[in-house]
Amino acid sequence: MATQIVMDHTGDARHHFDATDREAVAKAEERFRQLTGAGFTAAVRTASGDAAVTRSFDPTAEETLFFPRLVGG
Amino acid sequence: MSARSLLIASRRVGASLAQYIREVQAAHERYRARFATREARGVNLLREWLSPEQRAQFDAKRYFDVIGCDSGKRYRIHYGDITNVQEIGDDDQPSVGWCFLPEGRLVAGDVMLAQKIALETYEYSTLAVANRFPIRFSR
Numbered sequence: 001m002a003t004q005i006v007m008d009h010t011g012d013a014r015h016h017f018d019a020t021d022r023e024a025v026a027k028a029e030e031r032f033r034q035l036t037g038a039g040f041t042a043a044v045r046t047a048s049g050d051a052a053v054t055r056s057f058d059p060t061a062e063e064t065l066f067f068p069r070l071v072g073g
Numbered sequence: 074m075s076a077r078s079l080l081i082a083s084r085r086v087g088a089s090l091a092q093y094i095r096e097v098q099a100a101h102e103r104y105r106a107r108f109a110t111r112e113a114r115g116v117n118l119l120r121e122w123l124s125p126e127q128r129a130q131f132d133a134k135r136y137f138d139v140i141g142c143d144s145g146k147r148y149r150i151h152y153g154d155i156t157n158v159q160e161i162g163d164d165d166q167p168s169v170g171w172c173f174l175p176e177g178r179l180v181a182g183d184v185m186l187a188q189k190i191a192l193e194t195y196e197y198s199t200l201a202v203a204n205r206f207p208i209r210f211s212r
Contacts, residue, residue: 007175007183011114039176043190049124051190065122067187068179072204073155073172 006066025059032057039069115182141196154184173203
């Protein structure tokens with residue numbers, strides 16, 4: 001199962017989907033598009049464990065993390 | 074109104090007030106429990122995404138260091154969600170503070186994770202939106 005993790009006021013919301021299920025993948029891709037379109041940054045972990053920002057949906061990514069746009073405090 | 078009626082009325086007011094206080098206290102406890110859960114979720118997510126070295130440092134000291142991807146500078150991210158990032162100088166001392174965070178109301182663990190990823194993957198763009206502050210005002 002792949003997971004999209006979206007930071008929110010509750011800590012985070014997790015959306016799991018089966019990467020072999022075309023309908024679930026399409027829904028996950030739409031979620032990716034909507035979040036990044038709204039200014040969220042998407043990040044995945046590389047094989048070495050480092051975080052990398054991604055601008056395109058990768059259905060094979062085990063975890064994709066979304067956090068809101070950064071602003072000065 | 075007789076003294077007896079006054080006594081009954083005052084007892085009813087007292088009982089209602091006591092019930093109200095109990096309800097307020099219960100609501101406060103529920104809020105505290107929810108807040109603790111949210112905080113814990115944020116810390117759990119942060120720990121999942123930290124490197125083993127950063128996780129060990131965070132567990133021991135409540136902060137962890139990251140290396141900026143563009144400059145190679147070291148930053149220290151303290152537990153918190155505002156004025157919690159310090160740039161570390163060559164003398165291993167904080168030299169300047171940086172304040173930036175994700176929009177919206179997020180818990181500290183989430184804020185720290187976003188700060189880590191930002192500095193490790195797009196440092197200069199992050200600092201361009203951040204506010205710099207003298208270190209004497211930081212923790």
